[in-house]
Amino acid sequence: MESPRVDAELLLAHVLAVPRARLLTLDDVPVDAATRFEELLAQRTDRVPLQHLTGRAAFRHLELAVGPGVFVPRPETELLVEWVLERLTGLDGPVVVDLGSGSGAIALSIAHEHPGARVTAVERDPGAIAWTRHNALSRIGAGDTPVGVVEGDMTDPALLGELDGRVDVVVSNPPYVPDGARVPREVAEHDPPLALWGGPDGLDVVRGMLGVAARLLRPGGWLGIEHADQQGTALPALVRAHGGYTDVEDHPDLAGRPRFTTARLG
Numbered sequence: 001m002e003s004p005r006v007d008a009e010l011l012l013a014h015v016l017a018v019p020r021a022r023l024l025t026l027d028d029v030p031v032d033a034a035t036r037f038e039e040l041l042a043q044r045t046d047r048v049p050l051q052h053l054t055g056r057a058a059f060r061h062l063e064l065a066v067g068p069g070v071f072v073p074r075p076e077t078e079l080l081v082e083w084v085l086e087r088l089t090g091l092d093g094p095v096v097v098d099l100g101s102g103s104g105a106i107a108l109s110i111a112h113e114h115p116g117a118r119v120t121a122v123e124r125d126p127g128a129i130a131w132t133r134h135n136a137l138s139r140i141g142a143g144d145t146p147v148g149v150v151e152g153d154m155t156d157p158a159l160l161g162e163l164d165g166r167v168d169v170v171v172s173n174p175p176y177v178p179d180g181a182r183v184p185r186e187v188a189e190h191d192p193p194l195a196l197w198g199g200p201d202g203l204d205v206v207r208g209m210l211g212v213a214a215r216l217l218r219p220g221g222w223l224g225i226e227h228a229d230q231q232g233t234a235l236p237a238l239v240r241a242h243g244g245y246t247d248v249e250d251h252p253d254l255a256g257r258p259r260f261t262t263a264r265l266g
């Protein structure tokens, strides 16, 4: 396991319904909690993702509900959101589309951190969109600007026709793992296949989406797409070859690995 101590502490804190820091001053664990803790440890050892066991995933300032059927949001995607928020600075009621929204991590963070943004989350997988909707509804309860959730395919040429030429930022963390790539058991057995696999080079869905994004964006609007470590040259090349986009740039994550490509509609 990558971080067994942290995972164990978070599971114990979850069972006891206390913050992790509270464990430092804990004198005793009731027997029923200890039994439940052991069950969860066994599942974690069997590579069930920590977030499926606690039912929550932290992402930027939010805690999202997650579980079987939805992709667990990853910390590296927080940087893509940061980039989107920078593009929105000073805009009143900007229009944003999140393609392949899953738990809603990107869409809901943008609505939370740029109040008044008009955000639409698009998701194709019927299993995943139940989580998108659930999390979107909880954020309205928490006082955030509502996010529209639309069941649709990000490669569909007719997607969101009503937003043609009106979108300030299109953002996506699409499925981008090349078919047949080796991934950890947590990922292979628990993230939904539609969230992962992107064809022989991992870029099939992106290829289908570039035209849709170009149609949705207003002139000067921005596109940001997350990608795999090994796609830091191929994805920018694909965007350049598509035509219509300018300022094509790739960005590293905090570990210095190529992580997302951005471009502007010319």
Ligand SMILES: C[S@@+](CC[C@H](N)C(=O)[O-])C[C@H]1O[C@@H](n2cnc3c(N)ncnc32)[C@H](O)[C@@H]1O
Residues within 6 Å of the ligand: 071, 072, 073, 074, 077, 099, 100, 101, 102, 103, 104, 105, 106, 122, 123, 124, 125, 128, 152, 153, 154, 155, 172, 173, 174, 175, 176, 192, 194, 195, 196, 205
């Ligand atoms: C890597 S996950 C990202 C989820 C979320 N945006 C995040 O960053 O945590 C990709 C998501 O895209 C969805 N998806 C895959 N192909 C799609 C398509 N053609 N149209 C719309 N959504 C799609 C998957 O179901 C999955 O929820």
